Amino acid sequence: MTVGALNYADLSIGKKLAIKYFTVAMVLFLAQMLFGLIAAWQFIAPDFLFGILDFNVNRMVHINAMVVWLLYGFIGSIFWLIEDESGVPLVGARIAEATFWILTVAVVIVVLVYLFVQSGPGETATLWLINEGREYIEAPRWADIGIVVCMVAIFYNVLATFLKGQWSGISGVLVLDLIALAGLYLAGMFYTTNLPVDQYWWWWVIHLWVEATWEVLVGCIMAWGLIKTLGARRKIVTTWLYIEVALMFGSGILGLGHHYFWIGTPEYWLGVGGFFSALEPIPLVAMVVHSVYDAGRHAFRSNNHPALAWLIAHAFGNFLGAGVWGFMQTLPQINLYTHGTQWSSSHGHLAFFGAYVTIVVAFIYLALQKLRGDVWMSGGLVDRGRKWKWSLVLTHVGMVGMTIALLIAGYEQSFVERALGGSTWQAYFEGQMRPWFVEAMWWRMIFGVLMTVGVVLLLWDFLTIGAKETKPMLEVRSLDEEPEPEETEVGEVGVATQGS
Ligand code: HEM
Numbered sequence: 001m002t003v004g005a006l007n008y009a010d011l012s013i014g015k016k017l018a019i020k021y022f023t024v025a026m027v028l029f030l031a032q033m034l035f036g037l038i039a040a041w042q043f044i045a046p047d048f049l050f051g052i053l054d055f056n057v058n059r060m061v062h063i064n065a066m067v068v069w070l071l072y073g074f075i076g077s078i079f080w081l082i083e084d085e086s087g088v089p090l091v092g093a094r095i096a097e098a099t100f101w102i103l104t105v106a107v108v109i110v111v112l113v114y115l116f117v118q119s120g121p122g123e124t125a126t127l128w129l130i131n132e133g134r135e136y137i138e139a140p141r142w143a144d145i146g147i148v149v150c151m152v153a154i155f156y157n158v159l160a161t162f163l164k165g166q167w168s169g170i171s172g173v174l175v176l177d178l179i180a181l182a183g184l185y186l187a188g189m190f191y192t193t194n195l196p197v198d199q200y201w202w203w204w205v206i207h208l209w210v211e212a213t214w215e216v217l218v219g220c221i222m223a224w225g226l227i228k229t230l231g232a233r234r235k236i237v238t239t240w241l242y243i244e245v246a247l248m249f250g251s252g253i254l255g256l257g258h259h260y261f262w263i264g265t266p267e268y269w270l271g272v273g274g275f276f277s278a279l280e281p282i283p284l285v286a287m288v289v290h291s292v293y294d295a296g297r298h299a300f301r302s303n304n305h306p307a308l309a310w311l312i313a314h315a316f317g318n319f320l321g322a323g324v325w326g327f328m329q330t331l332p333q334i335n336l337y338t339h340g341t342q343w344s345s346s347h348g349h350l351a352f353f354g355a356y357v358t359i360v361v362a363f364i365y366l367a368l369q370k371l372r373g374d375v376w377m378s379g380g381l382v383d384r385g386r387k388w389k390w391s392l393v394l395t396h397v398g399m400v401g402m403t404i405a406l407l408i409a410g411y412e413q414s415f416v417e418r419a420l421g422g423s424t425w426q427a428y429f430e431g432q433m434r435p436w437f438v439e440a441m442w443w444r445m446i447f448g449v450l451m452t453v454g455v456v457l458l459l460w461d462f463l464t465i466g467a468k469e470t471k472p473m474l475e476v477r478s479l480d481e482e483p484e485p486e487e488t489e490v491g492e493v494g495v496a497t498q499g500s
C-alpha cells in the first residue's frame with residue numbers, strides 16, 4: 001500500500017464492496033439534497049414544475065433516496081468491518097458482488113419509474129409496477145420482493161463469515177439485529193383495504209426501524225468506530241453496547257404507540273405510547289456519555305480526526321434530533337396540537353441527519369483512510385483540514401437552521417390551525433398564510449442551500465482527502481494491549497458486572 005495513493009486494488013473483497021456501496025450512497029445523498037431543494041422551493045412558488053414534477057413526486061424521491069442511501073451506508077459499513085471483526089475473508093463474495101449490482105439496478109429502475117411514470121390507475125398493477133403508496137417505502141411490489149431477496153443474501157454473507165471466523169460481542173448484537181431489521185420490512189409489504197390496519201403495520205417498519213433496529217445497528221458501528229479511531233478498550237465498549245441495546249428495545253418497541261394516537265387504534269395506546277416513548281431519550285443519553293467518555297479518556301487523540309468529529313456529532317445529533325425533538329411532541333396531550341405540522345418535519349430532519357447521516361459519514365472517513373494506504377488523518381493535514389472542517393460546519397449550520405425554521409413554522413401551525421382554528425380545513429390554510437410560516441419557508445430554503453454547499457464540499461473532500469499526505473496514519477495504542485491499571489480495574493469490573 002502506498003500512502004496517499006488510491007489503493008483500491010489492494011483492498012480485501014469485503015472492503016472493495018463497501019467502497020462500492022458508499023459510492024452509490026453518496027450519489028443518492030446528492031440526489032436527496034437536490035429533490036429536497038425543489039420540494040422546498042415549491043412551498044414558496046407552488047407553480048414551479050407543476051404538472052411536470054409535482055411536489056408529491058419530489059418529496060417521495062427525496063425521502064426514498066434518503067432511506068436507500070442510509071441503508072447502503074449501513075451495508076457498506078458492515079462489509080467494511082466484517083473481515084476485521086471475524087478474522088476471515090468475506091464468505092460468499094460472488095453472491096455479495098451480484099447482490100450489489102442487482103440491488104443497484106433495481107434502485108435505478110425504481111427511481112426512473114418514480115420520475116417518468118409517476119402514477120397509475122388505482123389497481124393492483126400500479127401497486128406491483130409503479131408505487132406501493134407507503135411513505136418512505138413506496139417501492140413497487142416487484143422491487144419489494146427483490147429487496148427482501150437481496151437482504152437475505154447479505155444476511156447470509158454476514159452470518160456465514162462470522163460462523164467461519166470468530167464471534168465478538170459486537171458481531172453477536174449485529175447479527176441478531178439484522179434479523180429484526182430485515183424481518184420488519186415484511187410488515188410493510190402486505191396489502192389491506194382498511195387504512196388504519198395498513199398504517200398500523202406500516203409503522204412497524206418505519207418506527208421500529210429508526211427507533212429500534214437502526215439505532216442498535218449504529219450502536220454496533222459506533223462501538224467499532226471507537227475501538228478503531230481511539231483504541232478504546234473492547235470490554236468497556238461492548239458493555240456499553242449491551243446496556244444501550246437493552247434500553248433501546250425496552251423503550252423503543254412500545255414507544256411505537258406514539259404513532260397510534262390518531263389512526264383509529266384502541267385508546268390504551270395513548271398511555272402506552274406516551275409513557276414508553278417518553279423513555280426513549282434515555283438510551284440516547286447513554287450513547288452520548290459513552291462516546292464522550294471514551295474520547296475524553298483518550299484525550300481526543302485519534303488516528304482519524306474527521307471520523308472522530310462526525311462520531312461525536314452523531315452522539316449529540318442523535319440525542320438532540322431524536323431524543324429532544326422527538327420528546328417535544330411525544331406526549332399525546334402535546335401531540336394533539338403538533339401532529340401533522342412542520343413540527344414533525346423539523347424533528348424528522350434533525351433526527352435522520354443527527355442519528356444516521358453523521359455516522360455513515362464518519363465511517364466513510366474511516367474507509368477512505370485505508371483506501372489511501374493508512375494515511376495520516378489527524379491534526380495538521382496538508383490543507384489544514386479546511387475542507388472537512390468547513391463541510392462539517394456548513395452541513396450542521398444548514399441542518400440546524402432548517403430545523404429551527406421548521407420548528408417555528410410548526411409552532412405557528414399548532415397555534416393558529418390547531419389551538420385557535422380547531423383543525424378545520426380553513427384553519428389549515430390560515431395557519432400556512434401567517435408571516436411566521438411564510439418566512440420560515442424562506443429560511444428553510446436558505447439553510448437548505450447552505451447545507452447543500454456543505455454536502456458538495458464533503459463529497460469533494462471524500463475524493464481528495466489524504467491524496468497529498470505523505471505521513472502514515474498515527475498509531476493509536478489500543479488499551480486492550482496494555483495491562484489494566486489498578487485504579488480502572490475496580491471501576492471496569494464494576495461496570496462489566498452490571499452489564500452482564
Ligand atoms: C433516530 C431516531 C428517529 C428518527 C430518524 C425519527 C424520525 C421521525 C420522522 C421522519 C417522523 C415523521 C413521520 C411521518 O412522516 O409521519 C417522526 C415522527 C415522530 N417521532 Fe421520531 N424519529 C426518531 C426518534 C424519535 C424518538 C426517540 C421520539 C420520542 C422521544 C420520537 C417521537 C416522534 C413522534 C411523537 C412522532 C410523531 C409525530 C406525529 O405524527 O405527530 N422520534 N419521527
Ligand code: HEM
Nearest residue numbers: 033036037039040059344345348349352353357448451452
Ligand atoms: C437541502 C436540504 C433539504 C431540503 C431543502 C429539504 C426539504 C424537504 C421538504 C420540502 C420536505 C417535505 C416536507 C413536507 O412534506 O412538509 C422534506 C421532507 C423530509 N426530509 Fe428533507 N430536505 C433537505 C435535507 C434533508 C436531509 C439531509 C434529511 C435527512 C437525512 C431529510 C429528511 C427528510 C425527511 C425525513 C422528510 C419527511 C418529513 C416528514 O414527513 O415529517 N431532508 N424535506
Ligand SMILES: [Fe+2]
Nearest residue numbers: 207211256258
Ligand atoms: Fe416513532
